[in-house]
Structures are given as C-alpha cells and as structure tokens.
Amino acid sequence: MSVAQTLGKQPTAADAADAAVTLSASRPSLARRTKNRIASGAVVCAVALAAIPLALVIWAALTRGIERLDLALFTNSMWGVVGQGGGLLHALVGTLLVTGATALIAIPLGLAAAIYLTEYGGQRKLAGITRRAVDIMVSIPSIVAGLAAYALFSLLLGPGTRSGLAGAVALAMIMIPVVVRSSEEVLRLVPGDLREAGLALGSPRWRVIRKIVLPTALPGLTAGAVLGVARIIGETAPLLLVAGFTDAMNYNLAEGRMATLPVFIYTQWSSKGLDTAAYDQRAWAGALVLMAVVVVLQLAARALPPQIAKLRRNR
C-alpha cells in the first residue's frame, strides 16, 4: 500500500475497502524480506567468526601440543637441555608459586575493599575515591603493571632485580580491581533485609557481615576469585619483565629469576636452539597445559551458582 494511498482525506469506507487489500499484498516487500534475511545471515556469520578462531586455536593446541605431552614434560626442567627432551616442571612450579602469592595479596585486599564499599562506604568520599581508583586500575595495560613492579623493586632493591615476588606484585595490580568489582557485585546481591534482620537482633555490624553476609555470598565470592585467578594465570608480559626466565628450578619467590608457564611458552619460541622442532613442540605442549588449566578454572567457576553468571565477563 503506497503512502499516497495511506494519505488523503478522512478514511472513508471506500478507502477502507481499498486499504483492505489482501494479506499477500501486505506481505513485506521483497526488499524488506531480503534485508531481514541478510541480517539473519550476518548474525550467523558473526557467530561463526567468533567460534572458528576458538576452534582453530583449540585444535592447534591439541594436535601440536599432544606430541610432547609425555611424563618427561612434567618431571623435567629445561636445565642443561639444548635440543630434544626437557620439560616444564620449573615453569609449572613457578606459575603455582607466583599465582598463589598473587592470590594471597589480591584476594584479601580486594575482598576487604569490596566489603568496605558495600557495607561501610555508602556515599562517603573514600568510597568514591576507591571506586574511581578501581576504574582506573582496570585500564592499566598488563605490561605497564609489570613496569610499575619493576620500578618499585628497583627502587627498593636496586636496578635489575628479578624475582617471583616482583611478578606476583605485578599480577596483583591486575587482579585487585577484578576481585574488588566481582566481590562488590556479589555482596550487593545479598538482600538488605538479611542484614537488617541480623542488626535487629542486636548483633554488631561486623558480626552480621561475618555470620550472615559473607556466608550468603560465599559461592559468588569464590567464583569471582577463581575467575580472577583465571584472568592472571595466562599473563605473560609483566612476568617476562620482572620474574624473568630461567631453565632451572627455583622454589624461592623472594630471590632469583623464576620461570612461569606463559613465559616458558614465549621463550621456547623466542630463544630457540638448533633443533627448532623440539622447541616448537615444547611451546605447544606448554600452550596445551596452560589452556587446560584455564578451562578447568572456568568450569570450576561455572559450577558455582548462576546468579554470578555475569561476573564471568567482568574482566
């Protein structure tokens, strides 16, 4: 039905009869149907564009990583290895130590800050400042966190120091805002009347928080923390700067260079020996192990209650 037809005088019955053309005539025009179909097709293509790289990366990690996925990989370091053989035990231990240290710094600090923001902060100035600080920290590029940790440790201990602890400090700068945000969101989901019920019984505020608020929010807080760990466990750049790299085992966070899994992958590629295939194989095997760790962490967080679903993307 044309616009000209739609216009005109007050609609009369004759107009109505005119307008009451058949359904087939009021069927959307070919152009409209085509546009609609193109849009639907584009949406399907977009899904494919997101899914295909993921599938290809997983496929590459599986097929190329499996070649060196043997027991020796998990029982050997790279000490003295220049060609075939060797393993990533030193990097695995390093990742565990550095990630553990990061979690020990970031989770208590981030959680406590989140409790302050939700339970005590209100409209106070400090709460506003803290929120803004968290917002800014989220946008710190990870390599800049590495530089900051390097600057801190070289101010304290002299230039050129590298240690697992410095790496943990760098990663904590990345993880703290993640933990604060996810914890704050979870704590806000705890219904206010639960708190009021506790306060009405005459309990002091901190007791209500400890006995009522935190237990209620515990699954969500745990999921947030796990996702925070998943977020930093694959970080490479800051560790490359401040934890450095070594072929040897190092169990001491406070002293000496410490290998980690992501940096292991990078250096297997960047500083190859003569037998390049062996290095590539180890790099892919490391990638496969790292992907497996990340997937397990994701699944663990996903197994926790659904109300924290949105936190998963709060990175």
Next chain:
Amino acid sequence: MRAAAVAVSLVLVGVLVFLAVKGSPAFTAGAGELPAHAANFWALAGPLAFGSLWVAVIALVFAALPAIGVALAATIYAPSPRFGRFLGAVLDLLAAVPSVVFGLWGLMVLAPAMVPIYEWLHRYLGWLPFFSGQPSVTGRTVLTAGMVVAVMILPIMAAICRESFALTPPALIEAAYALGATRWEMVRTAVLPVARSGIVAGGMLGLGRALGETMAVAMVLSAIPDLISVNLISSQNPSTIAQFIASTFPESTGSQVSALIALGLVLFAISLAVSVVGRRVAQQGVSR
C-alpha cells in the same frame, strides 16, 4: 576494611609514582641514551604510539560488526535461552585463552595461511597504499596482528553489547513487531537505538584492550620501531609501544630502561583516555 580501601587507592598512586620516578629521566634524555637510536624521547614514542593505535584500530574494525552480531545471536536471535547461555560460554572461553597462546597460533598457523591472500591483495589492490610494495613472505604483518588482536577483543566487546541488548524493554520489541516489523526492522527500531551507548562503550573497552595487548603482537608482528606506515601486508611494519617494551626490556639497562618505563606511562595515558571516553558514553546512555 577502611584500610583495604585506602590501600587499593594507594596501589594506584604507587603505580603512578614508581613509573614517574623511574621514567622521568627519559623525557629529557638525548641521543645515545635512548633505545633504537632515537634522537629524543618523543621521536621514539611518536611512531610507537602510531603503531599501537594503528593495530588497535585495525582490530576494532575487524571485531566490531562480529561482536554486535554475536551479541544479537546471544539475545534477540537466540532460538532458546539455552543457546544464548551456550554462546556466552563460548565467548567466555575465547576471552580466557591466554594471549601468548594466541600469539603462538597467529605466528605459526594464521600468518602462513594469510600469505597467499596477501599476494592476491597486492596483485589486485596494489594501487592502494595499504597493499602496495612487496607483500610479506612470512605473513607476519600488521594485518595479521590486527586480526589476532581482533579475535582477542571480540568477546569483551560482545559481552558489553550483549548486556545492553538484553536490557531492551520487551515492550519496545512488542511495539515494533505489532507495527508489522520484520525481525531486522525490529532490531533497528527497538534494540539498536537504545543500545547505542552500550555499543560505543564496548568498542572503547575493546580499543583499550587492543592498545595494551602485548604478547600476541610481540610474537606475530615483525616490526621496525621508528617506522610510520599504513601498509598492511608488508614485511616492514610499525611497532607498538607494548611490543617494543616487551622485546627490548630484557636486554636494556640504565637510561634505556627508564625510556621504556616512560613509554609505559604514555601507553597508560592513552588507554586511560580511551576508557574515560568509553565510560562517559556509557553513563550518558544510562542517564537517558
């Protein structure tokens, strides 16, 4: 609790102070004290800042439409809520792949696969400045790097878009359908106008992420630090700030380190500016 809140703010102040203290000498450093034989700090930072923005913009161009499409697929076009959740899980997984793994993949799988495509682009579109000159034989070009970074920022952008699409009032969706809209016409009338600020905010967040992305670019891109070029397929590529820091830092000492730290400050300033703009746009959307 109060102490923790103060401590979080102090961490940020600390980051800025440490970077400023260790980085400030570089701003006045002369030739000979800087890496890459730069005459002064800004001659070093300028081309690298260009490279960072260039790669980030390429990534944004590649990722923007797919991100919006995936977000639509997970909300409006999802045949069932279950499909939407499944797609969300795929995106989470994509977001969780460590950048060093993407780097390895981009370098060893994607780059070689792109070589024939670059030769084709050069043959037929070589008259454009983007595709002129000898194409790279390794495929480790700025276009490949941009594509890898695009894959990495896609889930972040899609997540933000998805949240704002999911907030479309059902009443508006019904209003559009009741007027005889096709699904696409409904999306254009009811969903996109309301979500516009969310889309822009997602784009800004993605851009910020792309600017700071280090490892994937460091591994994929074969770069020259003082080059400014818009060629997408050459073996002569500009470098990015993050890549330059990561690849130069391990062998640097003294004044060179302080130059790299100052570069970090510049990168921080750029990504902060991008995220502030993004947040402002998002808030505008909320208040409207």
Next chain:
Amino acid sequence: MTATVPTSITTTTTPAGAASPAGAALAASETLTLAAEPPGPPGAVGSMSITDVSCYYGSHLAVADVSLEIPGRAVTAFIGPSGCGKSTLLRAINRMHEVIPGARAEGSIELDGVDLCAKEVDPVAVRSKVGMVFQKPNPFPAMSIKDNVLAGLIIRGQRPRASAADELVERCLERAHLWDEVKDRLKKSGDSLSGGQQQRLCIARAIAVQPDVVLMDEPCSALDPISTLAIEELMRDLARDYTVVVVTHNMAQANRISDVTAFFSLASAGQPGRLVESGPTGQIFSAPKVAATRDYIEGRFG
C-alpha cells in the same frame, strides 16, 4: 453507547456505502487460498471468525477450543478472571504470541475470509493488517512524537516526504484525539507525554499503518480515570473505521464501550481458559445465559 450498537453478533452497522473488501481481496489474490464465501453479512468490513483456537506455551495449554465471531467496525470486549487466556487469545489474533519462544496456536482465525494462522501467511503481513495497543504505553523513546506516529512507515523504510508526513501525522493524531495537545511539540520525545497521552500516541501509531483491526490489551489499566475516559471515548470513535477488540478487567468499561462481549473463564488454576459465553453486550450484562457469567458480572466470582 452510540448508534453503532448491533442488535446481534451477526448484524453489524457499517459506514454507509461500504463495499465488501473480502470480495476485492479474492479478486486480487491468487496466492492465498481463501474461503469461498466471506463469513458475516455483506458489508461487514474487518469482521473476524475464530474457529477452534487453542493456544499453548510449550506443553501448557493456556486457551482451549475457542470459536467466536467478531463483528467488523464494532468494539468487542474480552472479559474474564485473570489467567483465563483472554490476553493470550488476543495476541494470537495478530500472531504476537510467536514472539514468545515456545508459544503456538492451533485453529483458524479468519479476517474477511483469510486465515491469519495459515502457515504460508507471513506474521509480518498479519501485523500490518491487525495492529495492537498494549497495557503499558510503549512509545519509542529515541523517536520524536512525530516519528512515533510515522514509526510503522519508518520501520518499513517508507518514510513519507515532508508535506505528506505532516498531513498523515496530523490526521492520525486527530483521529487519536491527541493533536491539540501535542501539535506544538511534535519534535519532542514521546517520553515527555503523560501516560494517557502516550497511550493515545500509541493508538495513533497503530492506525497510521492503516490496519483493519486494532487489538487493545487492557489499554487503560495503567492510566488514571480521566485518561481512561479519554481512551474509552476514542475506542468508540475508532469503531467507525476499525474493528476494535479490547481485553479489559473493568466490567463497567466493557459495558460502556463494547458492542459485543465475550466472557472467558477457567475451571481452576492451571486449567486452560475457555470461552463461556458471547453475545451483544446488552444481553450479556442483562440476561446472561450461563450461570458462571452472571456470577462473574455480579461480582460473586472468586
């Protein structure tokens, strides 16, 4: 009540000189299988015939076996207790139920002899012939008042040129009894209007695409009494040119505005809703045939 009150379901007053569009439709259309004879008497433009319609949400049967004649160019009211499926049935008429995942309808709903439920009929086409006004006013917030009226055309990519658009906007807003209130601020957002004005804007938007039928799902339940009165007056007025079907909880409203009333009910919660009785409004309210209808109307119902 106005002069258009029919004496029975099957005899409806129509504007003088109305030709049966169903005949024209038959002649014009080769692509649709049409009923040999349009139901209802000649001249009943926009009359509908609902036959054995059942609506499901997934496996849950919400409305069962409704058969009902809806006269053209008159107001038909659906009344009944909550959950009786009257809104569900209303949404099935322009296939809005298909927007909800898992919802489906069986049976046939014919508009001037054309089955709207047929598989080969595009729901988009149905909705441009059968408009809908919702419980809560829902103007598009990103559009001006003027663009809201034109929304149906803008959506189709058929935005008319300036003078034609102005004319159409004025005509539809006048028809929706809103022109005088908004003519000085057509460029403002639809959000700036009061609830009752927004609802009339939505009505103007619905009639701008020239539907045959306007469905209204409790259009006054979110409005104050004054706005309600304005909408009621408007509904009566609209019935001169459109078939109006309105779902309402308000018994007095149904009595005031409708020509035909259909009473729906359900045996108990979880059971499907059914049509209990329908007929001319006067008869339903004064002499219902079924006891359940009388109980409900007299307020003795649950």
